[in-house]
Amino acid sequence: MTDSTITKSEIIDILADAQPQFPHRDVELAVKSIIDHMRDSLIEGDRIEIRGFGSFSLHHRASRLGRNPKTGAAVQVKDKYVPHFKPGKELRDRVDFKGKKQE
Amino acid sequence: MAVTKAELALVLYEELGFNKREAKDFIEEFFEAIKSSLSTEHAVKLSGFGNFGLREKNARPGRNPKTGEEIPISARRVVTFKSSLKLKERVAANTEKLVNQGGL
Numbered sequence: 625m626t627d628s629t630i631t632k633s634e635i636i637d638i639l640a641d642a643q644p645q646f647p648h649r650d651v652e653l654a655v656k657s658i659i660d661h662m663r664d665s666l667i668e669g670d671r672i673e674i675r676g677f678g679s680f681s682l683h684h685r686a687s688r689l690g691r692n693p694k695t696g697a698a699v700q701v702k703d704k705y706v707p708h709f710k711p712g713k714e715l716r717d718r719v720d721f722k723g724k725k726q727e
Numbered sequence: 728m729a730v731t732k733a734e735l736a737l738v739l740y741e742e743l744g745f746n747k748r749e750a751k752d753f754i755e756e757f758f759e760a761i762k763s764s765l766s767t768e769h770a771v772k773l774s775g776f777g778n779f780g781l782r783e784k785n786a787r788p789g790r791n792p793k794t795g796e797e798i799p800i801s802a803r804r805v806v807t808f809k810s811s812l813k814l815k816e817r818v819a820a821n822t823e824k825l826v827n828q829g830g831l
Binding site: 629638661665667668677679681684705707709714716 | 728729730731732734735738739742743745749752753754756757758760761762764765766769770771772773774775776777778779781803804805806808810814815817818819821822825826828830831
């Protein structure tokens with residue numbers, strides 16, 4: 625439904641424009657540091673809780689009997705963790721059109 | 728312990744030499760930029776981490792799980808998150824270690 629996507633480099637440009645006290649290069653490094661820290665923490669199983677935004681955690685998926693879609697052969701798929709995001713209340717409310725005009 | 732905005736601010740302070748005020752403000756601005764993009768109907772792609780998207784849900788009948796009373800759930804727009812393939816693979820590859828530590 626979205627007609628446009630904002631990328632990491634555009635987020636960096638938005639932040640650099642809004643905070644001219646930081647050189648563009650520093651904004652790039654800061655965004656990279658934030659994302660790297662979030663990624664590394666999640667991989668180690670640490671939850672991330674950002675008030676007003678949401679939380680990231682890992683969910684466990686049990687081992688199961690799967691199938692090779694090409695050959696149909698049964699294969700045991702090992703259990704694994706998968707990343708999960710739960711939006712926080714402020715983000716949910718700001719994104720929803722409830723109470724706003726619907727086009 | 729969970730990673731919070733305060734911990735992310737500390738990373739900017741320690742790794743990049745931001746002062747504490749700047750670091751705290753920067754973290755706020757970073758998440759505000761993502762929230763603001765999503766609330767103006769733009770999906771957000773953070774390469775190496777994941778993509779935040781938007782999905783419109785139709786109204787559907789719901790139920791209060793405690794009382795069994797029927798309550799209609801109105802149509803709404805919600806945020807979705809799909810982690811990047813690389814993050815998914817690295818998390819999956821760490822499963823055994825996390826399970827051996829006693830799980831999450």
